[in-house]
Amino acid sequence: MDLEYVRAHAGRRVTDLTRRDVARALLSVPSGMSLVALPDLRRAMAAAGNPLSPVFWDSAKEILLQIEACVATVGEVQRWVESTGTEPILLTPGFFIWPEEDERGPVGEEMFSRLVRHLEERVRAGEIDSDALLRGDQGARRAYEELQDRWLNTPLPDGRVPGFAVADEQNEELMAVFEEQEAMALSELRRIVAGLPRQPELPVADLEVAAARLRVLLGQPGYPANVLRACAGFEGRPMPDDDMELWLSVAAGVAGPISDLSEEDDTVEEFTDLDGEVSHEDQVLAALCEIQYADWVAAAAALVRLGPGVLASPERIARLIAESPDITTEVDMSDPDELRGSERLFAAVVTLWGHLGIVDADDVLTPLGWWGLPLALERAWSPKEY
Known part of the structure; x- marks a missing residue:
């Protein structure tokens, strides 16, 4: 660790190095190595006409000592880097969160670099x-955040x-990951169903009874x-007349909820109460989305x-x-907590x-479930047309 290393690491001239660069x-090498190199590095920077400030060098020594003693938290180190004056804040007061450095896409990297230049x-x-x-x-910090x-x-x-450009890129990347996982799940499901010794047959009478009961249920508050209406996306639009279409729409929605619960009956107080209890319905939808x-x-x-x-x-x-x-799932049979988590969902x-x-009523799979479950998942995971 010497001045040449810092220059190469930052990719700029010594006279242009900032506190953030240093x-x-x-932080890119072991803390002990940095502590040993710190005095010589400080003298070399001063000799090159870019001395930075005593406050910076003192803070660098302090944080490196804390890291070496294993008492510095990740948050403390992050805040120190942010306090150099040209490091974008990881979480802003407006709740914007920068992606981790190795997770930034081209737009995220561009905007991050633009902000660094702006801060400089x-x-x-x-x-x-x-x-x-x-x-x-604290006043300087607030001004910096604002x-x-x-x-x-x-x-x-x-x-x-x-901010919106970075968020849009993250959403696109997340959707691409979901679509890839969905396609893999659908392919595996089709392989498994095709390999069954006997294909499930539609129990017509059972479907008629279930659909009739479902229509009555969906009309209730x-x-x-x-x-179930939120899962199927029926809020604000009519239910299908066809029994099979109705049943499969709702069954597919359980595996892939289409919409959120209606908020028409929520009061302003309920909508803005971030500390209020989560309703049972919201907990159920959250569980479905977590699987x-x-x-x-x-x-x-x-x-x-x-x-x-x-x-x-x-x-x-x-x-x-x-x-x-x-x-290969994340559920470990030897871990009771993981099993209970899966049971809860x-x-x-x-x-x-x-x-x-x-x-x-006894949680036993019915002939209707045997027939309809793979079809419902097929529908839930098939490419959507918007």
Whole structure:
């Protein structure tokens, strides 16, 4: 660790090195090595005409000593780097969160670099007091945070708003990951169903009874009707007249909820109360959305292979997932907490399945469930047309 290393690490001339450049270089090697090199590095920077400030060097020594003693937290190190005056804040007061460095896409990397340059300009203009930030001045910190929030929400000359541009890229990347996982789950489901010794047959009478009961239920207020309507996307639009279409729409929605609960009946106080209790309906929808594709495939594969009459309780499903020969899941049978977590998620599923007739009152898979479960998952995971 020497001045040449810092220059190469930052990719700029020694006279242009900033506190941030030096801080990042110091943190890129073991803290003990940085501590040993710190005095010589300080002298070399001064000799090169870029001495930085005593406050910076003192703060660098302090944080490196804390790191070496294993008492510095990740947050403390992050805040120190931010306090150099040209490091974008990881979480702004406006709740914008920068992606981790190795997770930034091209747009995220571009906007991050643009903000660094903007902050460097503000430091040169005297609008950012880096020494005050390093001393922990709360007023300087607030001004620093507000400056970054303003930049993130101010359109660039090309019309893009930095914060929204980064968020849009993250959403696109997340959707691409979901679509890839969905396609893999669908492919595996089709392989498993195609390999069944006997294909499930539609129990016509059972479907008619289940659909008639479902129509009545969906017209009622409260749980579970409101959750099932949200799952199927029926809020604000009519239900299908066809029994099979109705049943499959709702069953597919349990595996892939289409919409949120209606907020028409929420009061302003309920909507804005962030500390209020989460409703049972919201907890159920959250559980459905939390289930991984791999767990759905593992559960469905086991149930359709075992066929009607198999116990499909939450506890049994959790074990079927953990024992699945088809999918590598995160459920560890040796860990009771993980099994209970899986049981908790599928408790919401099995309850809703009961209203659809997929399982009976004893949580046993029905002929209707055997026929309809793979078709519902096929529908839930097939590419959507918007």
